[in-house]
Structure formats: C-alpha cells, structure tokens
Amino acid sequence: xxxxxxxxxxxxxxxxxxxxxxKRYPGSTQPAIxxxxxxxxxxxxxxxxxxxxxxKTTAMRMVNRMVEITGGDILVGERSVRDRGxxxxxxxxxxxIQQIGLFPHxxxxxxxxxxxxxxxxxRERIDARVAELLxxxxxxxxxxxxxxxxxxxxxQQRAGVARALAANPGxxxxxxxxxxxxxxxxxxxxxEFLRLQAELRKTILFxxxxxxxxxKMGDRIAILREGGRLAQYASPAELLMxxxxxxxxxxxxxxxxxxxxxxxxxxxxxLWEAPLAFAGQATAEVRxxxxxxxxxxxxxxxxxxxxxxxxxxxxLEQPTVPQRPHTSPDPVLELDDVMRDALSDxxxxxxxxxxxVDARRTIAGVLSVEIISEFLTSDEALVEEHPAAERPLAExxxxx
Amino acid sequence: MSAPxxxxxxxxxxxxxxxxxxxxxxxxxxxxxxxEWAFDNFDRYVTPLVEHLVLVSASVVAGLAIAxxxxxxxxxxxxxxxxxxxxxxxxxxxxxxxxxxVLLPITGFGRTTAIIALTAYTLQIIYRNIVxxxxxxxxxxxxAGRGMGxxxxxxxxxxxxxxxxxxxxxGLRIATVSTVAIATLAVFAGAGGLGxxxxxxxTFRTNVLxxxxxxxxxxxxxxxxxxxxxxxxxxxxxxRPV
Numbered sequence: 031x032x033x034x035x036x037x038x039x040x041x042x043x044x045x046x047x048x049x050x051x052x053k054r055y056p057g058s059t060q061p062a063i064x065x066x067x068x069x070x071x072x073x074x075x076x077x078x079x080x081x082x083x084x085x086k087t088t089a090m091r092m093v094n095r096m097v098e099i100t101g102g103d104i105l106v107g108e109r110s111v112r113d114r115g116x117x118x119x120x121x122x123x124x125x126x127i128q129q130i131g132l133f134p135h136x137x138x139x140x141x142x143x144x145x146x147x148x149x150x151x152x153r154e155r156i157d158a159r160v161a162e163l164l165x166x167x168x169x170x171x172x173x174x175x176x177x178x179x180x181x182x183x184x185x186q187q188r189a190g191v192a193r194a195l196a197a198n199p200g201x202x203x204x205x206x207x208x209x210x211x212x213x214x215x216x217x218x219x220x221x222e223f224l225r226l227q228a229e230l231r232k233t234i235l236f237x238x239x240x241x242x243x244x245x246k247m248g249d250r251i252a253i254l255r256e257g258g259r260l261a262q263y264a265s266p267a268e269l270l271m272x273x274x275x276x277x278x279x280x281x282x283x284x285x286x287x288x289x290x291x292x293x294x295x296x297x298x299x300x301l302w303e304a305p306l307a308f309a310g311q312a313t314a315e316v317r318x319x320x321x322x323x324x325x326x327x328x329x330x331x332x333x334x335x336x337x338x339x340x341x342x343x344x345x346l347e348q349p350t351v352p353q354r355p356h357t358s359p360d361p362v363l364e365l366d367d368v369m370r371d372a373l374s375d376x377x378x379x380x381x382x383x384x385x386x387v388d389a390r391r392t393i394a395g396v397l398s399v400e401i402i403s404e405f406l407t408s409d410e411a412l413v414e415e416h417p418a419a420e421r422p423l424a425e426x427x428x429x430x
Numbered sequence: 431m432s433a434p435x436x437x438x439x440x441x442x443x444x445x446x447x448x449x450x451x452x453x454x455x456x457x458x459x460x461x462x463x464x465x466e467w468a469f470d471n472f473d474r475y476v477t478p479l480v481e482h483l484v485l486v487s488a489s490v491v492a493g494l495a496i497a498x499x500x501x502x503x504x505x506x507x508x509x510x511x512x513x514x515x516x517x518x519x520x521x522x523x524x525x526x527x528x529x530x531x532v533l534l535p536i537t538g539f540g541r542t543t544a545i546i547a548l549t550a551y552t553l554q555i556i557y558r559n560i561v562x563x564x565x566x567x568x569x570x571x572x573x574a575g576r577g578m579g580x581x582x583x584x585x586x587x588x589x590x591x592x593x594x595x596x597x598x599x600x601g602l603r604i605a606t607v608s609t610v611a612i613a614t615l616a617v618f619a620g621a622g623g624l625g626x627x628x629x630x631x632x633t634f635r636t637n638v639l640x641x642x643x644x645x646x647x648x649x650x651x652x653x654x655x656x657x658x659x660x661x662x663x664x665x666x667x668x669x670r671p672v
Contacts, residue, residue, distance in 0.1 A: 096577055121579035131574025135592045135666045145578050177666040193578075203577075 043072040043233045044107030044200035046093060052101030053088055053258065062088050063258035065102060070250065072107075072200075073231040077248035079238055081281070085258030086237045090203050093235060094123040106201055121145050124194030124202035124232070128209040130186050132178040138164075138189050139174035145197040163192040166226065184215045191223065195230070202234045208243070220246060241282055245270070245289055253278050266293055287406050288370060296372050296386055297365035299405055301395025304329045304385060307341055311351045316341070325383055325396050330355040335392045337362060337385040359385050365394055373402050457636070464636040472640075474627060479644055481541075481622035485613045486652070488545050490606050493552030500553075501560035505590075506582065511561060518554040526551075526612055530619040544621030548613055552605040559601025563594025596667060599660035603653050610649040614641075624648075 047070070053063040063085045070076040078086040091097040093104055095116040104111045111119060132141050139160050146156045164174055167188045178186055187208065194202055207223075208216045224247065227234065238244055244251050245266040253261040253269070255277055262274040270286045270293070273279040283289070302324040307316045308331065316328045328341040330351065339355025361375040363386045376384055376399055388394045456464035500518075504510035524532075529547040537543045567590045575585045591598075617625035628641035661668065 094577060096573075117579045117581055119579070120577055125574065125577035127570060127573060127577070129568075129570035131568075131570035131577075133571055133574070133589060133593075134568070135589075135595075135664065144575075144580075148579055148584070179666065 041198050042200055043231055045072045045105075046070040046076075046201055046233055046235065047105040047108075048089070048092075048102070049105065050102035051089070051092055051099050051104050053085070053092060053097060054100045060257050061100075063092065063099075066254075066258065066260055067102075068252050068260065068263055070233060070235065072233050074249040075227065075234040075236055075247055076250045076252060077236045077238060077244040078252050078254060079241055079244040079281075080254035080261075081256065082239065083256050084254035086239075086254050087205055088258065089252075089254065090205060090235050090237050093201065093203055094120045094125065096120075117148075121148055121197060122199055122201075124199040124204075126190050126194045126202070126204040126207045128206040130178075130190040130210070132186055132189060132193070134178050137175055137177055138169070138181070141178070141189060142174075142193045142196050144193060149197055151197075159196060163195060166195075167192045168222070183211050184219060187211055187219055188222075191226075195232075200233065202232045204234060205237045206239070207236070209238070216243075223247075242289070242292075245293065253281060290406065291370035291373060291402070292368055294369040295365065296363055296367045296369060296397060299369065299397075299401060301386055301397055302383075302401065304337075304393055304396045306331050306335070306393065307351045308333070309351055309353045313346045313348055313351055316351060317346055320346075325398070327383065329359065329385055329393065329396070331393055334390075337387065337393050362387055363397055365389075369402070372397060373399070376402075460633070460635055462635055463639050467636055468640050475624075475640060475644060478622055478624050478626045478641070479648075481626075482610070482613055482616075482624045482645065482648065485541070485544055485548060485616050485621060485623050486606065486609050486648070489548035489609050489613070490552055490602065492545065492549040493556050493605060493609075494602065496549065497553050497556035497560055500557050501564065502586065504561065505564055505586070515554075515558060515561075518557050521550040522554040524550075526615045527618055530615075534619075539620040541616075541621040544613070544616035544619040544623075547619070548609050548616070551612060552609055555605045555608075556598075556601045559597045559604075560594060563597030563601075564590050566597065567593045592664075595664050596660065599656055599663075603656045606652045606656065607649045610645055610652065614645060 048066045048068040050065040052061055052065055054061040080086045088097050092099050142160045143156045208219050252263045255261045262278045270290045305319040305323045305328045307328040330338045337359040339359045340357045342356035345356050361379045361384050363372050363384050365388050383396050383398045386394045386397050457467050500514050533543045575589045613623050614625035616623045624641045624645050631637050
C-alpha cells in the first residue's frame with residue numbers, strides 16, 4: 031500500500047520506547063503503571079496482556095497522551111511524547127478501541143476520512159485514500175455510503191481499522207480490537223489483520239486479556255501484573271518456553287506446551303523418512319528398507335510419489351507390492367499445517383504416524399506423536415521463532 | 431380578574447367586535463361557529479396571526495441560542511449544571527402576567543417585553559434537553575474522537591452536538607408548542623398576537639374558536655416542521671440495522 035507522500039502524511043513505522051514510564055493518579059498510593067520499560071522496534075506487534083487491574087490499557091493510552099505520564103518518558107520515533115501537542119500526536123497515531131467508536135451519524139466513508147480531514151487533506155486526496163482503504167480491508171465501495179448501524183460487527187471492526195490507518199500513521203494503538211466479535215469472526219479478523227500487517231509493517235501496540243490472542247498476534251508480548259508492573263517482556267516462544275516466574279507461568283496457563291505447538295508449522299520440525307513402496311516393486315526391497323527404519327510400516331505411493339496408503343505385513347509377504355494398499359493414508363498432513371492441528375488430526379484418527387505432503391501433494395516425510403513429544407521436551411522451540419507477520423496463513427484463504 | 435390584568439385589558443384594541451354583533455342570525459344568536467362571519471372577518475385575524483408567529487419564532491430561536499450557550503458552558507464544567515437547571519426552573523415558574531408587569535418599567539410596553547418573558551420560559555426545557563442529549567452521547571464515540579486528535583471544540587461541534595440532536599429537537603418541540611399557547615397572553619404586554627382578538631370578546635364563540643383554532647394549527651404546524659427538520663438533520667437514525 032503506497033500512499034502518496036505529501037504534507038500531513040506520516041508513513042514510516044516508528045519505534046516506541048517506554049522508559050520507566052509511570053502513571054500515578056492523584057490520591058492513590060499505588061501507581062497505575064510502575065516504571066514500565068519496554069522497547070518496541072519499528073514494524074513489530076507488541077501485545078500488552080495481563081489480568082484486569084494490570085494497567086495494560088492505561089499503558090497503551092499513555093503513548094498518545096490519552097493518559098498523561100507522571101514519571102519517566104515514552105519516545106515515539108525517538109521523540110518524547112511530552113514534547114508533542116496531544117492533538118497532533120494523536121492524529122499521527124492510529125487508534126482502535128474495543129467498542130470501535132465509529133461515529134453513528136457519519137457514513138463509513140466519512141468515518142474513515144476523519145483524521146485526513148483534521149489534517150486538512152484535500153477532498154480528492156481523501157476520496158482516493160478512502161477508496162484505497164476500503165479495498166485494502168476488503169469492504170465494498172457500496173458500504174462506504176452506509177451508516178455504522180447498517181454494518182455487521184465484523185464489517186464495523188474492519189471499518190474501525192481502516193479509519194485508524196487513514197492518515198498512514200507510524201504507530202497503531204489497538205485496545206482489544208477484536209474483543210466484541212464472536213469467536214469465529216474474531217479468528218478471521220485476526221488472520222486478516224496479520225496478513226494486512228505483513229504488508230503494512232506498522233508498529234502496533236495491541237492490548238488484550240486473552241493470552242491465546244497475545245501469542246497469536248504478538249511478535250513480542252509484555253505481560254503486566256497488578257499495579258502496572260512488567261512481569262515479562264519476550265517473544266511468544268520464549269514466554270512459553272521460559273516463563274520468568276510463577277505469575278507468568280500461571281497466566282500463560284498449564285497448556286503452554288500445547289500453545290507452543292500453535293506457533294509452529296509442520297515444516298518447522300524434522301520429519302521421519304517414509305519407507306516408500308511402489309506398486310509392482312519387489313517386496314524384498316521394501317522389507318530391506320523397513321529394517322531399522324523409524325517408521326515400521328511401508329507407505330505405498332504412486333508414480334508422482336503421492337501417498338496412496340499403508341501396506342500391511344500380509345501385503346509384504348506377496349512377491350511384489352500390490353496395487354491397492356491395506357489401509358488409507360489418512361490423515362495426510364501438509365507442511366503448512368499448524369502443528370497443534372496436526373497433532374489433533376493424529377490423535378483424532380487414533381494413529382501414530384501420518385504422511386506429510388508438500389504443496390504438490392508429494393510425500394515430504396512422516397510425522398509421528400513421538401516426534402512431537404520429543405520436540406516439546408527439547409530446546410528447539412526457542413530457536414524456532416516466527417514473527418507473527420511472517421507466518422504464512424494458508425488456512426485462512428476462505429476469509430473475507 | 432386580578433387588578434393588574436384589568437388595568438391591562440383596555441389596552442387590547444378589541445371593542446369593535448362586540449359592536450359588530452348587532453346583525454341577524456348566527457352572529458346575533460352567538461351560534462357555535464358562524465362560518466359566514468368568520469369568512470367575512472378573517473382579515474381581522476391575519477395581523478394577529480403574523481404577530482403571534484413572530485413572537486413564537488423569536489422567543490424559541492433566542493431561547494435555543496441562550497440555552498445552547500448555557501449547555502456548552504456547563505458541558506465541561508459539570509458543577510454549573512445544578513445551579514443553571516435551578517435558575518431556568520425558577521424562571522419557568524414565574525406567572526406570565528407577573529413577569530410582564532415586572533418587565534414593564536424596564537423594557538416598556540410592547541413586543542420586547544413579551545419576547546423576553548417567552549424566551550425565559552423556553553430556557554428550562556431546551557437547556558435540560560441539550561444537557562441530557564450531550565450526556566447520552568456514547569462514551570466510545572467521544573473516546574474515539576479524542577483519540578483521533580479532535581480538540582474539545584471539534585468534538586463538541588462534529589460529534590457531541592450532532593449526536594445530541596434528537597434530544598435537542600425533542601426539547602424544541604415541547605418549548606415551541608407551549609410558547610404558542612403562552613404567547614396568547616402577550617397581548618397584555620402590548621405585543622399583540624392571537625390573544626388580541628381572543629381576549630377582545632371571550633363571549634363570542636366564533637371569535638374564540640377562530641383565534642384559538644389558529645393557535646392550535648400553528649402549534650401543529652411548528653411541531654410538524656421540527657419533526658421533519660429533525661429527520662432531515664439526522665438521517666442515520668432512520669437506517670434499518672442489518
């Protein structure tokens with residue numbers, strides 16, 4: 031998305047640096063945010079997550095001075111927010127809230143045009159920008175003339191994101207942006223947003239109370255605890271592998287091992303080699319292959335090396351490999367599958383081994399329950415780290 | 431009739447009505463409604479009707495301007511709301527004739543006195559409705575507006591007042607209809623209006639029906655006009671949610 035560079039255009043993603051940022055409300059002994067130091071590199075999604083009362087929303091709102099810091103500093107693009115006029119700072123910072131806050135008396139197009147208008151853009155430029163954003167977020171041009179009440183929750187949320195992106199801000203603040211949407215639409219919006227972010231590369235501060243959402247969306251996660259204290263600031267994988275203390279461990283949940291699986295694809299793990307058999311091949315050759323192999327069963331494949339099914343002991347007692355396999359190859363996994371889903375498929379099919387294929391359906395290896403359990407007890411997860419925006423999202427093609 | 435009212439009455443120029451009831455038929459018998467007389471004498475009511483229209487319009491417009499000013503002033507200074515509600519409430523309770531008499535030495539006999547009093551009566555309703563309308567603006571809209579970098583003034587004019595419009599219109603409707611009724615007393619301040627023919631001969635049924643009927647029609651017309659204006663100004667309220 032290349033917005034024409036012009037006056038009032040912000041463009042480039044900016045870093046955000048909290049330097050012992052503190053918020054103390056008058057008359058309260060405990061600070062709401064206690065010396066928070068977090069460094070968010072330009073172009074990354076940093077998720078603030080924590081229980082209620084941990085100040086995650088307050089921390090986010092200090093960045094555009096919706097909440098004034100009382101100690102320390104926050105630098106946006108290496109400039110202190112204290113030195114910026116609040117209105118000017120906010121116009122250069124995208125802002126999405128849970129209730130969306132679309133103006134009910136303005137059409138969708140007018141809602142999206144609000145910040146460009148405040149910045150004094152010309153009419154034609156605003157119109158062009160609105161049309162471009164509607165395309166980017168996948169809303170019909172016809173929707174632009176409607177009022178917010180005429181849109182579904184998901185459409186409203188998309189319009190809210192478009193409005194925040196309108197003046198091409200360097201930083202986006204998103205407070206539980208998908209909180210008011212039902213679970214199915216939430217997942218779709220999350221995936222769409224990650225795909226959008228892969229293109230836009232904005233610096234995003236994202237607030238949620240949902241650790242699963244944090245793990246899914248975040249390049250980095252800041253876990254806050256009561257009293258606005260930072261419990262841990264790390265990548266999702268690091269957080270799951272090495273929680274800093276008991277609080278983080280509890281917050282991340284007892285199923286953190288499984289959560290790690292949702293961060294990876296089947297392609298990220300070393301698979302076992304499948305002992306392949308072709309129809310008409312001498313079974314002696316196949317039996318030799320099986321000797322000492324990790325997978326104790328032979329996989330019948332066609333001429334293109336696409337899996338047809340598993341062969342039984344009985345099949346291998348014939349002189350040549352039969353045309354038809356003893357059992358179906360299902361479940362057949364893909365390299366692109368999320369590891370957690372792959373494990374689920376294995377368990378559901380009550381099988382220990384599943385063939386894994388690449389995009390052309392050619393056999394790439396075999397995944398087994400043992401590989402996964404070995405992986406979970408190793409340190410490999412720390413190395414296998416995937417920034418959210420780089421992850422391919424093939425399973426969400428139907429979204430939109 | 432009270433003493434001040436009696437002293438004001440002769441100033442209403444109406445004696446000729448009585449003199450003209452010397453004809454025959456309906457008028458002499460003081461029938462329920464003498465259509466022929468009404469038709470022949472309708473021109474007598476045109477000037478009072480226009481005067482009434484001016485009194486009501488001027489009072490409601492002035493009332494809206496003042497109430498809007500008060501509401502905007504107290505919007506960011508919440509402590510002002512109770513005293514202002516009290517003050518406009520006190521104005522509302524002053525009997526209209528007493529109000530005219532109090533104003534007479536200051537503003538004299540005539541339209542100004544009537545408009546000041548009528549304006550004062552509209553303040554309570556309009557002010558309270560604007561305050562209620564501003565209070566009902568969704569917090570999310572205000573937060574989003576501020577978060578996008580609107581100044582207080584931009585937020586007020588572009589978000590809060592447009593969203594308060596339905597309540598403001600509702601207040602204007604009540605204020606206008608009640609002002610049409612109270613303005614029939616403006617004749618005692620020497621400001622004419624439909625009260626002029628009405629009080630000139632309260633015993634002549636056709637006169638009472640004609641003057642009173644015109645006031646009622648005016649109230650209905652104003653109300654309809656405000657309803658239409660409200661619809662035109664807030665198209666988002668008509669939309670059917672999907």
